[in-house]
Amino acid sequence: MNKNNNNKYTINKLDKLKKTLDIVNEDLKHSEEEQKELSKFTEQLINKLHAIFKENNLIPPIIDIVQVGSTARNTNLNNDYDIDIFVRFEKHTNKELLEEITIKYGEKVINKLGGKCWVEYAEHPYLSAKVDKYEIDIVPCYKLNWGDKIISAVDRTPLHNEYVINKIQNNHKLVMDIKILKKFLKGIGVYGSDLKTKGFSGYLCELLIIYYGGFLNLLNATQNWKIGEKIILEDLFKLHNLNNDYQFMDFPKQPLIVYDPTDINRNVAAALSNENFCKFIYYSYLFLNSPNIKYFNNNFSVKEKEKLNNREKGKIITLILEREKDTVEDIIYPQMERLQNSINKLIKEHDFEYLEYSNYADENYCYLSWEFLVYALPNVKIKIGPYIYQNKNRINNFINKYDKCFVKDCTICAYINRQYTTIDDLFKDLSNGKLSNKIVHTKQVKIKNCKIITNNNNQ
């Protein structure tokens, strides 16, 4: 009886799982028209670029022009109109020339198409453009063969494209499962490898689905993942002529290691934090146990946070700091974190205690927040000194320094006055610079003269 019930339950669950994924699937199908339109536009763009380069005798040093990224592989989510075009040059081409050519003629083509464009800077400059709804990047790089050492950081990207397309073309299920995974990760708030999100990149999603053969396989596999999980794609050995006992590089502090097929010394999951690694395992568990479409909603993680925050709170203090404008989030967020960690240390040193802390940035300001459990303390404090039966000089220094000394357990102690009896006083001194030698200084995020807001919770 029991066994039958269990089976019935399992069949019901599988059924529900299938139905849920069918809904997501349906929802993810690009309208065919949109898809055709994008392909047509991209073809036109590449043709025009090719023509202008040829006219100006630039082929060579230009070898070819390729579309890369998720739209090139059909693994983009709905309403994603990013078109990434890579202009590939011969290896010996002068770096300045390569940048100059791409920007100069790219600009001309975009203008002809009636769009706007501007120069962006990563490791080296490239052209960004907007034509109608399409967001276009035209990026120069060197053409590499498999196994070649990269010259600039973007040189790998066309190889990523080659690898993935080779694996998923003519396999509709894999393509759809990549999109389902991206949608799931977006729902639970861990999609994106930027330093703010610290989650999963699109390329990482593609490799995971290729490795595990599908979305459900992957979710089931995560239930046995441990911190430091290593994933080695099968054809890495062939691609790089490796022996079966090849010792892959170690990445000791990273929760997930996925060796890049285009560069076996690179971890594709390098940006993933422990917490987001665990979040993926946790929500996979919840979804597998009780399939629900909600996990695929764009605002699922926001709603979860709201649900969690609907609770009694401790005293909340937020520092509002001026930030350097026009600095990318990948620089601002690590700076906020370093600054906040140094303030955390200061808070603990002064015996206050927080429940949790968080940070975010908008265009003009950074916001560092704390929720406090302990934010007011009596003036008295016990300073613990050296062991009684240790070095007499240390004992002597201690009793000369402090007035009210006494023996407690095996140490000499003293009653002293506390520097801050409220967390507000400590934050006041943080803001007016009196504690500036106690905290980390960051270039683009400045603590001096910051604003302090508090919920003024009284216990």
Next chain:
Amino acid sequence: MNKNNNNKYTINKLDKLKKTLDIVNEDLKHSEEEQKELSKFTEQLINKLHAIFKENNLIPPIIDIVQVGSTARNTNLNNDYDIDIFVRFEKHTNKELLEEITIKYGEKVINKLGGKCWVEYAEHPYLSAKVDKYEIDIVPCYKLNWGDKIISAVDRTPLHNEYVINKIQNNHKLVMDIKILKKFLKGIGVYGSDLKTKGFSGYLCELLIIYYGGFLNLLNATQNWKIGEKIILEDLFKLHNLNNDYQFMDFPKQPLIVYDPTDINRNVAAALSNENFCKFIYYSYLFLNSPNIKYFNNNFSVKEKEKLNNREKGKIITLILEREKDTVEDIIYPQMERLQNSINKLIKEHDFEYLEYSNYADENYCYLSWEFLVYALPNVKIKIGPYIYQNKNRINNFINKYDKCFVKDCTICAYINRQYTTIDDLFKDLSNGKLSNKIVHTKQVKIKNCKIITNNNNQ
């Protein structure tokens, strides 16, 4: 120049040391008259006991009557009129008979001397009496020879007496130094081996002075003492026929080990706490560095405490508990400690924090006190659950049990409500018995319906 100054300083210090000890010495000399009076009275008492025992044909089984304790050795402090008389029986004497004889005839003698007497109970009953200013104990025991196994716990006492008298008779300096040491230990609050004081017994003082040859030698030696210090009196080997490589018993948790000359498997310093061991080292250091008569004042440690307590305070809560009357302090104090330690655990479990705690007892009540740093907290609390990538059953139990779950670092956590947001609420439930399954229950100290007093400090 410098060297001369140092010498001068040292000579001055030695001079001050000598002058200080001279004052203490003078102060400690018993008036000769008092001493003679006590000796005369004791002789009379012993003679009367001897006569009545002889009259009744009790010699044998009684072998002899001896005076023991500090008044027998002349090492008692002023105003100490304790007279300890031991009636020694043959080893084969029946235990009930030995007790009966001592109490019956002891009572008759005390009555003849015009005093009052009553029966006290230790391991076995004995007679306690008061005649004029003299406080008398008449204790029956078995007469042992050196090396014999004891039959009752007090059988060692006459041997202690023999050993000490043999070492200090005709050595006025040693006698005076024993008294100086007792006075010093009394001043700093660590004289007495009862379970309330946890300090140094009179016998321990005598052995320390005998071993180190004097008060200043001992104080200097403490400056090199470490926890677990072992002291083996030289003639132990001869007295017990031991080889030089004899392995003495280990007392791993005791700070000072002084092997009893009358029983090498007993630590004379067994009652001494780590803290009092360290206090002795600390005040020895202070006294040697800046000799001062104040350390020998009876109320020095009380004054020190007052000086230390003249400071800002956290919230103070005192529990006043009913105690069983007529129970000796050596039973009440350990019970208070066990009860307070179990409450300390409870306080920490609920995230409150104390600066320090203490206890004492008077005839009717026990008082357990705490000084709090953190005594009010917001309602919210984070419950930390199992690691995400561990046993799925534990995760499942956790998320079924708690409503607001989330991933933090690598664990599953939940926001829960705090059981007690103020320390007052916790103490209310302690007093009304709601937490009775969380604390230790003691027989003579009852927490039920205790009174709570607080200084109602508001931060």
